[in-house]
Amino acid sequence: MTTATTTFPDTIFDTRESQVRSYSRAWPTVFDTAEGSWITDRDGNRYLDFFAGAGALNYGHNNPVLREALVDYLTSGRITHSLDMSTVAKGELLETFTERILRPRGLDYRVQFPGPTGTNAVEAALKLARKVTGRESIINFTNAFHGMTLGSLSVTGNSMKRAGAGIPLVHATPMPFDNYFGGVAPDFQWFERVLDDSGSGLNRPAAVIVETVQGEGGVNVARPEWLRALADLCRRREILLIVDDVQMGCGRTGPFFSFEVAGIVPDIVTLSKSIGGYGLPLALTLLRPELDVWGPGEHNGTFRGNNPAFVTAKVALDHYWSDDSLERATLAKGERIATRFRSLAAEFPEQLATRGRGLVQGLAFTDSEQASKVCGTAYRNGLLAETSGPDDEVVKLLPPLTISESEIDLGLDILEAATRTEVAR
Incomplete structure (x- = not known):
């Protein structure tokens, strides 16, 4: 069955699109329609989506509540592009x-609209931290991922992504993330030592940037006590704390902000991906009011006033965050996946390990090639899931938060069968 009439040859992507594309190589089909937790290709094949736009679709594809608000807005002659001018849509989002x-x-944060993507939010955060403190250095963590523009790449750990910059990436110093040494070395021992040692060569940093759960880094979960210790260290040393919540915010780990579990209050927070609700580009940089030292126009961008995204963001907040129902459901669904993963890992204790929080769950393979093969087999059986980690050794699940329990079970059935097939080879 064909769901759409196409006027392009199958080869157009290979002959005309850049080699930089990646997801289309793992999932070699032409997608056409989507609804909820499902995507359908132009030949009518359906795929259960445990990827959700890399976390940009927490409320699912074409969410009907958000779609209705968006269509109404677009057909009413309302403004769509406004840079940083004041609009009704922006005002309603800020109030909501x-x-x-x-x-x-x-929480009392000023809201900055830095541009349409997560890396825009991170660039603004780094730039502001340096402006406020008058210092240049930023502390980041092993296996971190913060974006693909030069500033964000400088605080990203992945060597392949860093190499793409083509120039030295400077003014950033990596420190070990939680459990990097497997509990052998005390937390922050190295960090505090080099801060105190005048011979260490470490410039006093402007800020520390951290993900509470490293998604691209392999679903590495920071313990709440580690995050509290980091926040305390930053406070004592007068170093700004930036939490990058681009992928793990908007309820992905359960609470709206992923740092809530630790009871900390970062100085700066970056949001993007699912903040727009419908997959529309939108990013926010949240900052404590006393840090708002920008001059007018000192940091700007043409597409920072995406009014359709303001509309869907507002409706998503009203619909899903008026109480704790979504948070509780996300934690329950996450535990449902984790239970299945733990059982599967018990079958293959030498080959598999589990990790995750809420609805970001990872299945780590001792043999990294098996993770990619499992995702390939799952795709051929109707499930979209990606790998992450420095060697792509982790199968990472990011299903929509709105996914049903029966859909979770179906996807896990496919994934477990693929895992047993590949690990047993």
Whole structure:
């Protein structure tokens, strides 16, 4: 069955599109429609989506509540592009974000619209931290991922991605993430030592940037006590703390902000991906009011006023964050996956390990090639899942938060069968 009439040859992607594309190589089909947790290709083949736009579709594909609001807005002649001008859509989003998210959590952040993507939010955060403190150096962590522009790449750990910059990436110093040494070395021993040692060569940093769960780095979960210790260290040393919540925010780990579990209050927070609700480009940089030292226009971007995204973001906050129902459901669904993963890992204790929080769950393979093969087999059986980690050794699950339990079970059935097939070879 064909779901769409196409006017291009199958070879157009190979002959015309850049070699830089990646996801289309793992999933070699032409997708056409999507709804909820499912994507359908132009030949009518359906795929259960445990990828969700790399975490940009927490509320699923074409969410009907958000779609209705978006269509109404687009057909009413309302403004779509506004740079940083004041609009009704932006005002309503700011008010809703205050009432639904900030105020109930006792948070007081200014909201900056830095541009359409996560890396825009990170660049603004790094730039502001340096402006506020007058210092250049940033501390990042092993296996971190913060974006693909030069500033964000400088605080990213992946060597392949860093190499793509083509120039030295400077003014950033990596430190070991939680459990990097497997518990052998005390947390922050190296960090505190080099801060105190005048001979260490470490410039006093402007900020520390951290993910509470490293998604691209392999679903590495920071313990709440580690995050609290990091926040305390930054406070004592007058170093700004930036939490990159681009992928793990908007409820991915359960609470709206992934750092809530640790009870910390970062100085700066970056949001993107699912903050727009519908997959529309939107990014926010949240900053404590006393850090808002920008001059007018000092950091800007043509597409920072995406009003359709303001609309869907507001509706998503109203619909899903008026109480804790989504948070509780996400934690329960995450535990459902984790239970199945633990059982599977018990079958192959030498080959598999599990990790995750909420609805970001990982299955780590001793043999990294098996992880890619499992994802390939799962794709051929109707499931989209990607790998992550420095050697692509982790099968990472990022299903929509709105996924049903029956859909979770179906996807896990496919994934478990693929795993048993590949590990037993």
